[in-house]
Amino acid sequence: MSISTQSLEQAPFQNSFVEELKGEASRNKNPRQVPGYHYSRIEPTPVRDPHLLAWSDDLGGFLGLARPEERGPAVNALAGNLVTESMKPFAARYGGHQFGHWAGQLGDGRAISLGELTAVDGSTWEIQLKGAGPTPYSRRADGRAVLRSSLREFLCSEAMYYLGVPTTRALSLVGTGDKVVRDMFYNGNAQEEPGAVVARVAPTFIRFGNFQMMAVAGEKDNLRALADYVIKHHYPELGEPSPEVYMRWFEEVCRRTAVMIAHWMSVGFVHGVMNTDNMSILGLTIDYGPYGWLEPYELDWTPNTTDFSSRRYAFGQQPQVALWNLYQLARAIAPLVHEPEALRGSLDQYTKTLAETQHAMMLRKLGLTELNQEEDRALIEGLHEAMAESQVDMTIFFRRLSHAAPALIASSENQNALFQEIVQAASYGTSPEGEQMLHQWLQRYTDRLHQESADPEAIRESMLSANPKYVLRNYLAQQAIEAAETGDLSVLNRLMEVLKTPFAEQPEHDELATKRPDWARTKAGCATLSCSS
Template sequence: MSSITFDDRFMRELPADARTDRRPRQVQGACYSEVEPSAVADPSLVACWPEVAELVGFDEAFVRSERFGQVMAGNALLEGMKPYAACYGGHQFGNWAGQLGDGRAITLGEAIHPETGARHELQLKGAGPTPYSRSADGRAVLRSSIREFLCSEAMFHLGVPTTRALSLVLTGEQVMRDKLYDGRPAPEPGAVVCRVAPSFLRFGSFEIHAARGDLGILRGLVEHTIRHYFPHLLARPDEAISEAHIIAWLREVGERTAEMVVGWMRVGFVHGVMNTDNMSILGLTIDYGPYGWLDNFDPGFTPNTTDRGQRRYRYGYQPDVAYWNLYKLTNAVAALVDDAAPLQEALDHFPTVYSELQLDMMAQKLGLTRLAGAEDEVLVEGLMAMLGRVETDYTLFYRGLAEVRCEGVEADAVDAEALRAPLMAAYYAPESHREEDWEAIDAWLRAYVARVQNDGTSDVARREAMNAVNPMYILRNYLAQEAIDQAEQGDFSKVHELMAVLRHPYQEQAGRGAFGAKRPEWARDRFGCSMLSCSS
């Protein structure tokens, strides 16, 4: 710990808010406001991801110290930390919302690893009010903090681009929240999560300055971003940043965003609130609010109660929303580029890249070497129709499909019940399937067996490849809620058990079958297990 240093590069290179008080206001002509975390009454460390501590550069002795908990609660600062809250705007549910900003997040500084030199921004979520808090208190409750703490690392171990989570701290204070928006607020335990990323810059970080006509600030922020987070686009570090660099940067932001969303679709993750202020400029999953995971396959599923009517951020629409958000980012920086044609080309790069990545992803999920041609298109379309025809667990289906015997059988002759036997665990109510449902399932499975045989891949090799991309364990909505229920009673054992399971999502773990089971019936419509509000 003694050799770790902190840098304030963002603060040094970009304009600051002239005021230093916390009073909510419109912050003009600035990228950030200096503000320190507000101390809490009785902080206690609940959990820490040791691999993230190592990533940042904290040694084990420091993580075990009382001071670590004090810093991660916002009660103390380390030498070199200069806290601030960022100014940004955003489009929320398709509408421009104006200034938003870090209303309950405070960046402590940019940690520089003493050995690798890697830089990571440390940000406390729930650390008290900032000028961007509007009428809120800047705090976070335990339930939302547990969800972000667990899901950040679950996504990392699944191989999906994401921000990370370092620590979870109880504040010893109660926070009033109306979690159902029914006019009945109630006290809940407060908590603080320390989240980690190379940067927390978002699409909205650029939109706010474009909307205000602050083109000098916008250019400075774009140059800062390219120079420090996309340096490979420059021939040399001190090269002047041109329009060509901006176009190349936008193309890469689109590529990274495509990779992230394809990752979401692969594992059945639904962000729930894909506003432009929740889109990372680095293509990282950011802001784990009312997210959810597919239990049964449903392209229309959204976990956000605020989105219940519109379902703008439903699972199947996430690629389209990503493209729309990229369009808004492109519009924001358009004033820095004279010719609109390359901007449009950069924007249109996203659907091309996404389609290619999505095709590769589906081939991997199905254990096929590649997908190409009309017959494969029919195979995939038939799969989507079959999965939605009856209530089918999205995660368990692909694990079961890996067990279907394809090698050395005649697809048209194999017994139907034997063919579908590995999939039975994925069906929520197989007793309610109609005869025509079973016929559709059997027909698709026979087509799949024949397609695998055309590839010539052995069952062993196919199973290994499929199980490397189709997880056994995800942070199912009801599992997170069970951990929250216990934690609110002072029992954090489920949090720690989930930490252990989620580190190895693709490996079947002895004695942990319950963590890979279907959603129980009691969780079908329960708040926290099916839908969540934006309230935290």
């Protein structure tokens, strides 16, 4: 059955956030405090030459939208140059803890939501333009975004979706024809860069920080109205809002957040800036800034240069930081419940859900069914220790292990050779001690594999479906950026297609599944980044 599509500028937008919550309508773009409101009505600032650079066909089709021409009304709307009659654009007000410290009012400083569209399945999705110009929440910034960061967000949003990670999506990447001045590493070396706007898509972009802002400002009515809105539109199965429903809602937010973090840890994803204003109330990965994937397996690795001194948001810290952020959300919504102390039970549920989900995911990555929980937990813990000691590439290690599983089960004669092949393929130059530790773990794993009753080929196929071959390594994204800045979109388009099926072999693209090259270890954008965008 074919599904009819329409051009974006013809699509009918709904505006539940604007119509059901409290907003200011002054349209004043000057940076300022906006007490008493959930949002500010504001229109995007037009750009000089909007032109389409990339489009997500799958997401566009799901939203019932036709792929636009390179230039035209639809792209004008995606850049912020055209606001249709059914759009009621706004910027949301929120606050947040940044690197553990309360930062006060933050808000959508360069993101402007156009409204909501109804997808082909009847669900509603908010369309938000990032880089669309100043808002009252821009503080000292210009409300713009550069191609570098916009391309990274576009690619990673879709790559995470195809990996099966809970995430916001990205519909389009539009070049603006304007230059934006940015200091990439905050080292006094500001330069002009090409500007861009990314259209990102989610059921809602409401964050923990939206609730924190209302609570800190003492706006209890606004706090309750926001919670009621979220429950009505995004957690309707919980029933009519009440103190008891707020409790169940918080527990579900904790559960979803735990599942999201478990997914991050299972694929080696590092968000890089887990401030409370970057935490989705739906448990979705949101705000792709200085992210990265583990290459050498290091628990204290962070891609964010701003975080180098404390490593608060390093890979191994993510589970604990998410719990800390949920605690801040609990403090914010405490005025809505009869017994705030009872919210702690949901925080315990987060910890329990995270542990159970991570364990189940690791068993699947290893091709194992639960036989002895205590022994299997020890095996998994031993793997984390061995990978950390040997600093193997996490993605390559699990992929090679998947392919090797039948041979490990079939024969003991060539085990050492198989072990060595796996280690060498994934190693960035491990120490003899690290290599020995990994060999010892592989022997334990082989012994455990022999206890499985499933066909070895079935185990291999199951593992391949859980261990991606392709992830968006920073150096791959940087290559796409550098090409796009010269007008060559082929690298971006190729990456986009490959990352749609990250678990497939796609042998013609093998070079995109190799270890990070030596030249990329210290090159700007290829290993670490800042929050500059």
